[in-house]
Amino acid sequence: MWKSRAVLAAMMGVALSAPALAQTKTVAITAIVEHPALDATRDGVIDALKAAGFTPGENLKVEYQSAQGNPATAAQIARQFVGARPDVIVPISTPSAQAVVAATRDIPVVFTAVTDPVSAQLVRSMDKPGANVTGVSDMAPVGEHVALIQEIVPGAKRLGVVFNPGEPNSVAMVNVLKEEAAKRGLTVVNAAANKSADVQTAARSLVGKADAIYVPLDNTVVSALEGLLAVGAQAKLPVFSADTDSVVRGTVASLGFDYRQVGRQTGEVVVRVLKGEKPGDLPATYARGTDLFINPKAAAAMGVTIPDAVAKRATKTVGQ
Structure with a gap:
């Protein structure tokens, strides 16, 4: 019992x-x-x-x-x-x-x-x-993104950015981008895309006005990334992204999460x-931790070569 x-x-x-x-x-x-x-x-x-x-x-x-x-x-x-x-x-x-x-x-x-x-x-x-x-x-390390772009495209003077002005997160990032770019002697050229269908047209508007394109953490733009990448390849205009997943899809490089x-x-x-x-x-x-992703194949398609120093630091190389 x-x-x-x-x-x-x-x-x-x-x-x-x-x-x-x-x-x-x-x-x-x-x-x-x-x-x-x-x-x-x-x-x-x-x-x-x-x-x-x-x-x-x-x-x-x-x-x-x-x-x-x-x-x-x-x-x-x-x-x-x-x-x-x-x-x-x-x-x-x-x-x-x-x-x-x-x-x-x-x-x-x-x-x-x-x-x-x-x-x-x-x-x-x-x-x-x-x-x-x-x-x-x-919140992405925007200053490091700008430095990475300059390392891969050393002659860049004008940085194009495609974003949706209706997304507060994008507006915040673009404001930080302008500050960080100015510190490094770059000017930022805006191209608005209010919806996914506008992304490719916005990217085309940057041809001849920018030396590289930066894609912030913008859901509108990232959801229509392939159209933007097509413009980058056609115009030999390298496209960089704030998120590393977009590198897998075809941007040149990113330092992100x-x-x-x-x-x-x-x-x-x-x-x-x-x-x-x-x-x-x-x-x-x-968010903790940063990863450096590079895509040499995308870089070549857009007319640039990823320097050995960058390639050696990469935590992941895609598109080979």
Whole structure:
């Protein structure tokens, strides 16, 4: 009898001390558009959840929706998610994060792949975000990007940039780009693309006006990157990107983040929230780590050669 009671007590102790992992949690993920960097971020979030014991189909339900590049759809998805009352909402990209934050004041929100969370009015500050929101910023090392472009295209004087003026993250990056370019004797030439269908035309407008093109962390432009790359190859105008996933698709080079790792870093925050911590008490952070990706084949197609010094520093070479 004593043994039976002891075993029963032990079993009850395990049950009472079992973490919330035994309960099914719901994480709703949304992105403004589908492209490799944002998709990798989403997958990284799920990686981190699995590593922490949250398994889809067992004790975790993951919902995902893309706004297909439409801000109105992003707002609709945000309202739908809020109505469903998930445990955490993870918006990927600035437009999706703004839509979600505007839709709820009580459901925990952990944003990711947002360039400037403060300027986007998602948090009061990075150290003390407050309210129900925290997340991970992917502010790129723009100054290092400019230095890399000059190293590969040493004669460059004018740097073209294609971006969507309607994306706050892009505007923030372009402003930083202008500052960093000016420090290094470069001028920046803007080309606006308000929607994906405008990207190739915007790129063509830079032919003869720029010595290289820079693609910021702009969802509109990255989702239509192939059209821009075609212009670069035709005009022998080298195209560089802020994200490394675009190098795999055909830009010359980038110093940036492994977006799957950015997702994992975000997922670690989501896990903390699922276990009871308040988002507003968790500092918003910047993505960790930088990778140098180069694409010699793309460089050759666009009329430039990647110097040996750059090639030796590369963490990944693609397009060979």
